[in-house]
Amino acid sequence: MAHTNKVIRSINLDGETICVDLFQRPDGTYGFDEFRRDPEDGRGWYSIGHHGAASFETFEHALAEAKANVSWLQDALCE
Helix, strand or coil: CCCCCEEEEEEECCCCCEEEEEEECCCCCEEEEEEECCCCCCCCCEECCCCCCCCECCHHHHHHHHHHHCCCHHHHHHC
């Protein structure tokens, strides 16, 4: 059986076509990535940030790095 990451929190930019997912891996580490979807394209979400390989010991560290690397995220969290 394949192990998959568990999304802990997903934050959407207005319009819900761009989001950041913060996730936990099966090994207990955390990560994040930025995704986009185009409503007219049925393929769903795809990575545009390419941050998913970075690994962090805590959720808080992953969130801090996401804020530092995704330009719109801090403002979206303040709303």
